Amino acid sequence: MDEKFESYFKAAVSVDNVVFGFDHTGLKVLLIYRGADPYRNCWALPGDLISLDTNLIDSAEKVLQDLTGLEEIYMEQIHTFGKVDRHPYGRVFTVAYFALIKIDDYHLHPSSWAEEAAWFPISEIPDLPFDHNEILSYAKDQLKSKIRRQPIGFELLPKHFTLTELQTLYESILETEFDVRNFRKKILSMDFITDTGLKQTSVTHRPAKLYKYNAKRYSNLINTGFAFDL
Amino acid sequence: MDEKFESYFKAAVSVDNVVFGFDHTGLKVLLIYRGADPYRNCWALPGDLISLDTNLIDSAEKVLQDLTGLEEIYMEQIHTFGKVDRHPYGRVFTVAYFALIKIDDYHLHPSSWAEEAAWFPISEIPDLPFDHNEILSYAKDQLKSKIRRQPIGFELLPKHFTLTELQTLYESILETEFDVRNFRKKILSMDFITDTGLKQTSVTHRPAKLYKYNAKRYSNLINTGFAFDL
DNA sequence: TTTAATTATTGTATTTTTTACAATATATTC
DNA sequence: GAATATATTGTAAAAAATACAATAATTAAA
Numbered sequence: 001m002d003e004k005f006e007s008y009f010k011a012a013v014s015v016d017n018v019v020f021g022f023d024h025t026g027l028k029v030l031l032i033y034r035g036a037d038p039y040r041n042c043w044a045l046p047g048d049l050i051s052l053d054t055n056l057i058d059s060a061e062k063v064l065q066d067l068t069g070l071e072e073i074y075m076e077q078i079h080t081f082g083k084v085d086r087h088p089y090g091r092v093f094t095v096a097y098f099a100l101i102k103i104d105d106y107h108l109h110p111s112s113w114a115e116e117a118a119w120f121p122i123s124e125i126p127d128l129p130f131d132h133n134e135i136l137s138y139a140k141d142q143l144k145s146k147i148r149r150q151p152i153g154f155e156l157l158p159k160h161f162t163l164t165e166l167q168t169l170y171e172s173i174l175e176t177e178f179d180v181r182n183f184r185k186k187i188l189s190m191d192f193i194t195d196t197g198l199k200q201t202s203v204t205h206r207p208a209k210l211y212k213y214n215a216k217r218y219s220n221l222i223n224t225g226f227a228f229d230l
Numbered sequence: 231m232d233e234k235f236e237s238y239f240k241a242a243v244s245v246d247n248v249v250f251g252f253d254h255t256g257l258k259v260l261l262i263y264r265g266a267d268p269y270r271n272c273w274a275l276p277g278d279l280i281s282l283d284t285n286l287i288d289s290a291e292k293v294l295q296d297l298t299g300l301e302e303i304y305m306e307q308i309h310t311f312g313k314v315d316r317h318p319y320g321r322v323f324t325v326a327y328f329a330l331i332k333i334d335d336y337h338l339h340p341s342s343w344a345e346e347a348a349w350f351p352i353s354e355i356p357d358l359p360f361d362h363n364e365i366l367s368y369a370k371d372q373l374k375s376k377i378r379r380q381p382i383g384f385e386l387l388p389k390h391f392t393l394t395e396l397q398t399l400y401e402s403i404l405e406t407e408f409d410v411r412n413f414r415k416k417i418l419s420m421d422f423i424t425d426t427g428l429k430q431t432s433v434t435h436r437p438a439k440l441y442k443y444n445a446k447r448y449s450n451l452i453n454t455g456f457a458f459d460l
Numbered sequence: 461t462t463t464a465a466t467t468a469t470t471g472t473a474t475t476t477t478t479t480a481c482a483a484t485a486t487a488t489t490c
Numbered sequence: 491g492a493a494t495a496t497a498t499t500g501t502a503a504a505a506a507a508t509a510c511a512a513t514a515a516t517t518a519a520a
Binding site: 005009050051054057083 | 282
Binding site: 184 | 494495496497498499500
């Protein structure tokens with residue numbers, strides 16, 4: 001390599017994950033309490049610098065896996081942020097991902113770089129270090145536009161869910177309301193959720209039917225020009 | 231800074247642009263003939279390593295500006311590629327952008343790092359160095375899905391264009407055909423192209439009306455929940 | 461000047477999708 | 491069994507998408 005290239009090889013790259021979860025109180029984001037400098041003792045997005053011997057996507061997955069213990073998580077790269085002064089230690093580009101997880105299924109494992117991890121309601125996010133508020137805002141927009149066109153909402157719900165839960169999920173993320181009858185008609189006509197035959201238990205009123213998502217049916221459909229649109 | 235961070239600051243980041251153009255023969259991509267190592271004397275995507283003192287977006291714009299002499303180009307970040315061994319000189323992440331330009335308006339300026347620049351039909355792209363074929367394929371998919379939902383096709387056409395040109399553009403990119411009557415009805419009902427009152431000249435048949443895109447009308451509409459969908 | 465050739469422009473009927481709207485059903489608790 | 495709470499379902503009207511072909515305007519040739 002020509003030595004004129006040397007000056008370029010002085011940057012670092014990190015990944016930052018915007019992890020969304022959902023429960024009956026609404027949409028949540030997972031933040032960690034930083035245990036190391038810079039910005040020690042601040043709430044921030046979970047992320048890490050990338051080792052030179054690790055592929056980008058593997059780094060992003062590892063951060064999430066360390067944090068949640070999960071293997072199969074829905075993840076998607078959303079944007080790369082690269083302002084000159086976004087990191088106090090030098091030139092650090094960061095590649096942002098969003099991830100969707102089933103909030104009930106997992107106990108969080110704070111990892112080496114995080115003293116604590118917690119879910120924050122999407123409307124109560126504190127000031128975050130770096131450009132993390134900007135990243136989060138970007139991720140929210142992406143989630144909103146993505147969920148309208150692909151059946152990814154199911155990644156946020158338990159395996160079995162009620163139609164009311166599904167509707168509440170869509171209403172929270174899209175910040176709108178749907179007519180109960182029209183929503184059900186549309187979702188059911190798309191034909192990739194299935195009645196499990198089961199019903200809710202331990203509710204103090206008429207129990208709702210439990211449905212499950214049929215990912216296979218969707219992957220069959222996309223090749224037919226089918227478009228999910230809500 | 232703690233010295234344990236030093237090992238991370240040895241990466242480089244580049245930008246690579248997928249520049250689309252359109253003429254009556256179809257969709258084109260702009261490639262440059264590399265005049266410098268690595269991969270000297272190969273056709274490749276126009277791109278460059280990022281100086282540590284330049285913002286990410288500024289780097290991407292500069293590459294395009296050097297190449298085309300243009301100031302206002304439609305650009306959008308699409309994805310970041312970061313496999314460990316994608317660059318022979320070391321760890322180089324690359325941030326890919328796609329850009330849309332009006333092919334007729336500009337004469338290309340080969341720049342310091344490019345001996346030559348040329349338009350290649352989208353279906354006749356040669357083998358490219360690095361992971362540039364993968365990047366290009368990604369960009370094509372993005373363009374396809376983006377153009378269906380946002381009126382960005384106009385960035386590829388001259389200021390004044392005919393409805394037939396517009397339809398051909400959409401048909402090339404989406405690889406489909408539309409009924410002439412239905413296409414016109416839909417486009418015109420969306421109400422952001424305007425009849426200029428002008429007509430084609432120097433054609434050997436009935437001249438078509440010339441239209442122009444009204445960007446302001448679109449930006450007014452998006453706040454009303456209006457959705458462009460073709 | 462008429463005719464041929466070429467592309468531009470336009471309308472309507474049918475089907476499908478979206479929208480608006482409220483009554484009935486099923487469970488628990490008191 | 492009455493009260494309470496949520497789940498479930500249908501229909502009519504409006505809007506949008508689709509399928510389909512005849513007429514108009516220009517140039518070139520005869």
